[in-house]
Amino acid sequence: MRAYCSEPDSFGLENLSMTAKIAKSSGHAAPKSTVATLGVSLGALGVVYGDIGTSPLYALREAAKAAAGGGALSPAAAVAATSAIIWSLVVIVALKYALLILRADNRGEGGIMAMLAILHARAVQPGRSGLILLVAGLVGAALLYGDGAITPAVSVLSAVEGLKTDAPFLAPAVVPITICIIVGLFAAQRFGTAKIGRVFGPVMLLWFLAIALLGIGGIARAPHILVAFDPFIAIDFLRHAPFAVDAALLGAAFLAVTGGEAMYADLGHFGVGPIRLAWFALVLPCLLLNYLGQGALLLDNPSALASPFWKLAPGWAHYPLVAFATCATIIASQSIISGAFSLTRQAIQLGFLPRLRVLHTDAASIGQVYLPFVNTGLAIATITAVVTFGSSDALAGAYGIAVSLLMVITTLLAALIARQWGYALALVLAVNGAFLTIDLGFFVANSVKIFEGGWFPLAIAGGVALLMLTWRRGQQLVAAARACMRQSSDAFRADLKARPPLRPAGVAAFLTPSREGVPLSLSRLYALTGAIPEHIILLSIEILEIPAVAADDHVQLIAEDGYRRMILRYGFTEPVRVPAALDIAVAQGKLDAETVRDLVFYVGREAVIPSRAVLGMAYWREKLFAFMQRNAERPAAYFCIPPGRVIDVGTEIEI
Template identity: 45%
Template sequence: MPGHGAGVGNPVRLALIVGALGVVFGDIGTSPIYTLQTVFDPHDPHPVPVSTDNVFGVVSLVFWSVMIIVTVTYVLLAMRADHDGEGGIMALITLLRRSSAPRGRRVALVLAALGIFGASLFFGDSMITPAISVLSSVEGLEVVQPSLERLVVPITAVIIIGLFLVQRHGTAVVGRMFGPVMIVWFTAIGACGIAGITRHPQILKALSPTYALGFLFGHFGTAFFALAAVVLAVTGAEALYADMGHFGRRAITRAWLLLVFPACILSYFGQGALILDDPANISSPFFLLVPGWGRLPMVLLATAATVIASQAVITGAFSVTSQAAQLGYLPRLRITHTSESTIGQIYVPWINWLLMVSVLTLVFAFRSSTALAFAFGMAVTGTITITTLLFFYVARVKWRTPWWLISLGAVPLLIIDLLFVAANLTKLVHGAWLPLLIALTAFTVMTTWQRGRHIVTAERERHEGALRVFVDDLAAGKPPTLKVPGTAVFLNRGKHTAPLAMRANVEHNHVRHEHVVVLSIQTEPVPRLAEGERISVDNLGHGDDGITHVTARYGYMENPNVPAALASVDPADTEGRLDLDQASYFLSKIDLRVGDQPSMALWRKHLFIATSYITADAAEYFGLPRDRTVIMGSHIEV
C-alpha cells in the first residue's frame, strides 16, 4: 500500500496527505454547506422547529453521527479490510469470494450480490453529488445578492457542462491544485466556525452525547425525521475507503483527524451558534456565518471545492465501472488513460456522457440543493449499511474474530445505520426513490450481464470444442491445411477451447500460420499483478509444431495490452520463433440472438443483447494494431 511505514516528517507522507485532501475529502468536506440548512428547512414535509433544545440536539446528533460513522466505521474499522492495499465495496466483494469456506459459499454469494447493489448505489451517488454540491455553492449568490436567484440554475449547468467536457483531458494538472485549494477551504470554514462559536460558546455543550440522545429519545418523532438530513454530514465517507489504494490508510486517517474532521465540526458548531443567535439564519447558515465582505470570495471558494468534490466522485464512477467490467459485471468499455505516471487516472467516455446528461437532468428537475437532499441521503445510507455488513462478515470469516466481539461492534453500528435508512425511507416520495431507482437499474444491468456472459461462455465453449483435441487433429493433418509463413495470434477466453476464429480459418480457408499463439486474458481477483506473475506459456504438447498457448494475467484495476504482454514472453519458451512486428491478430466476433432456451427471462435476454452494443472495440481495448487485426464472426443464441 502506498505510503505504509513512512514517518510523520517524511515529505512523501506530507505529499500523500495533501493529495488525499484534494481527492478524498471533497464530498464530505463540502457537506457543511447544506446539511444544517436542510435539517431546519421549513419546506420539509417533516420540519424540525427551531428552538434552543432542537439546535443543541441537532448539532450534537451531527457531531456523533460523523464520529461514529466516519471515524469509527470507516477510519478505525473498514479501512483495515484492504485487498492488496485497495479498499471500497469492490475490494470487500473480492475478499468475500476468496475468504469464504465452501459451506459458507451461499451466504458469501448473497452478500456479494448485496455488495454489487452497494456499488450500484454509488452510481446514483455519482449523479447526485455534482448536482447538489455545485447547486449548493452557487446558491450562495442569493445571500450575496438576492436578485441573482434566477441565475443559480443556469450558472450551475454551465459549470457542470464544463466539468464533464474537461474529463477527456485528464485531471493531472488540475489535480495538483486540488490539495492546496482544499487546505484553504478547510482552514476558511474552520475559522468561520470559530467566529460563530464565539457568539454563543455554550454551543460547545453539544459535544456531549447526552444532547444527541436526549433529542433522539426525548423528541423521537422530530429527531427520527431529522436523521434523513443529518446523514448529509457523512456523505462522501465511502470515498475514504474507496481511495485508500491511492494514498494509503495512514495518510487518509491523518488528513481526516488533523484537518478535515475538526474543520467540519467547527463549521457545524458555528452554524448552530448562528441559528441560536437568530432563527432566521436557517435560510443559509453556512454563508451567513461568513462576514459580509467575504461572502463572494467564499462563494467562489465553495464553487471550487464542490467542483473538486464532483471531480472525485466522477473519477470514482470511472474506477468502479472499470473494476466491474474486469470482474465480469459489465461489458468492456472504451477506457482512456489520461496520465502516464498515475495508473488510476482513467476516462470512460460512455460513462462520462451518461453522467453529464443525468446530472443536468437532476439540476433542472430539482432546481435546489434542499430538494435534492433527500435523494442524496438514501444513496449514502444504503452504501454505508452494506459496507458495515460486509466488513463484519469479512472480519468473521477472514480474521476469525470471535462472535462476541463481532456482535459488540456490529449490533450498535448496524442499528444506527438502519435507523438512518428507515428515516430516509420516509422521504421516498420526496426524492429518496431516485437513487434506489438508479441503483436498481444498475444492479439489474450488472447481474443480467454477468448471467448472460456465463450463458454465452458455456454456449461458445460447446461451439469451439476442446483446444488440445483440435491441435492434435492439426498435427495429424486433419483437416489438411496449408502452412503459411508468419505468426498468428488468436485471442481466446481460456486454454481449454479452440478459438472460433482459428477453427474457422482452418475449416473454411484450410490454412494455418507457421507459428500460432492462442492467447488468453485472465483477470485475477487482485488489483494489480507483478510483471513476473503475468505470463505463463504452454506448448500444448506440440511445441515443435509451432502452436503455443499463452496466458496473460491482469489485476482488476489494470487494462490489458496484448502486444506488450507477448513482448514479455521469454523467447526460450517459444524457441524465439514469434515475429511480433509482423504478427497478425485474430478476433472472434460473436453476434448475439434471442433464442428459445429457458436460460433467462425474455426481457433479460433483450437487456443483455442491448447492453452488448456498448461493448468497446476489442482491437482498441486490447491494444491491437488495427492494420494487422482480422475479425471473424459467428452467432450464438441466448
C-alpha cells in the same frame, strides 16, 4: 490524452517500462518519511475529503429545520441538531470507516469492487446462497453512480445559492449558473485532471482552514453550543420528539457524513496512514468547528436558519466565499466523477460490465482515466437532477438514501470479510452488528424521503445494477454455449490428422477466454478454409482478484503438442496491454522478437442471438444483453492490439 495503448502500430520495448511502472504503481506503497506522509495526506484532502468537506454548506441547515419540526427553531432543537451531526461524524466516519472499514483492504486497494474480489463474488453461481452476496455487492457498486449524479448537483447548487444571501434578485439565475458550471465540469473531463489535480489538495486545505475560522467566530457568539459534545442531548431530544421529527433529523444529520465512504474507495491511491492523518489532524476538527459555529449562530440568531453557513461570514466576505465554495464543490464533484471512472474500469475488468472505451489522460498514472460513455451518462443525470429539483433544499431529500444503503452493504460485506479472515464470530457480531444497527437507523430515516426525491438515485442505481447482473449472467450463458461448441485439444488434433490442413507460413495468436480446449476462432478457421497458420499461440487473458500483478508474473507460457498457450495475468485495477505483455515475454526469453514482430491476431467476433427456447434468463434480458454485447468495445481495441494485425472470425451463439 490517449488510450491505454501506446503507439497503435508498434510493439516496441518502450511499452515494457510502462508496464513495469503500472505494476508498481497500481498498489499504494506507504510513504517512507514524515514529509512524504504529509504530502500524500495533502493530496487526500482534495480527492478523499472534497465531498464531506462541502457538506457544511447545507447539512446543519437541513438538520436544524428538521429538528424545528416546521415551527420556530428553539435553542434545544439547535443544540440537538448540532449534536446529532457531531456524533454522526464521530461514529460513522471516525470510528467505522477510519478505524474499522479501512482494515478490509485487498492488498492495499479499497472499495466495493475490492470487497467483491476478496469474497470471490465472480465465482458465485446461480441458485446458490452466495448469489445474495453478489447482488448486494453489485447494488452497492451501482449506488455509487446514483451518488455520483446527486453530489455535483447538490454541492454546486448549494454554493451558487450563496449569491441569494446578499442579492435575492439573483435567485432565478442560480439554476442556469449551476448548469453552466456542471456542463463545463463534465466537458473538461476529456482533457484529464492530472495538472489541475495537483492544486486540489492545497485549495481544500485553505477551504478547511477557512470554515474552521468561520466556526470559531460563530462559537464566540454563543459558547454554550459546546454542550453539543454531549451525545445524550441528541439522544434525549430524539426520545421525546415525534417519529416524523426523529426521521427527518437523522436523515438530515446523515448529510454531514455523505462523502465519508470515499475514505475506503480511495484507499489504494493514498494508503491508510495518510488518509487517517488527514482526517484526524485536520478534516474532523475543522468540520466540528464549523458545525459548532453554525449551531452557535442559530442559538444567537434563530432567524439565520435559512442560510447559517453564509451568515457566519462577515458581509464583505460573502461574494469571495461564494467563489471559494464553488471551487471547493467543483473539486468535490471532480473526485466523485473520477471515482465513477475508476469503479467502472474495475467492474469491466472483473466481468460485471461490458468493455467500454477507456482513455488514459496521464502517462504517469494509471488512475487518470476517462470513459466517454460514463461521463456523458453522469452529466445527463446530474443536469436532470438540477432541473428537476431546482434547489439544494429539494435535492437534500434525494441525497443520503443511496449512501446510507451503500453503508449498510459495506458493513455487511466487511463482516463477511472479517469472518473469512478468521475473526471470531462473537467479535464480528458485536462490532459490525453495532455499526449495522446504526447504519440501518440512518437508512430507515432516509427512506421516508423516498417520495421527496430519494427515488432518483435509487432509480439510477437500480438501472446500473440491472445492467451489471444482466451482463454477468449473459456472459455465463455465452461461456456455457461456447464450451459446448469448443473442441477439445485431442479431438482437434484427431481432425487435423484425418484431414491435414494447409499450413501457410506465419505466426498467429488466437484470443480465447478459456485455458482449455481449442478456441472457436481456430476451429472455425480450419472448418471454413481447411488451413491454419504454421505457428500458433493460444492467448488467454486472466483478470485476478488482486489489484495488480508484478511485471515478472504477467506472462505464463505453456508448450503443448503443436502450439503454445500463453496466459497474460492482470490485476483488476490494471489496464490490459497485450503488446506490452508480449514485450515482457520477449525480455524474459519466452518469445523471440521476430515472432512478436510478425504476429497476427485472430479474434472471435460473436453474434449473440436471444432465444426463448434456451433457458437461463428472461427473454427481454437476453435481448438487453445482446444489445450490450453488440455495442461493447471490440476486444482488440480494448486490449490495445493494433487494428492492422487483427482478423475477426465470426460465430453465432444462441442463448
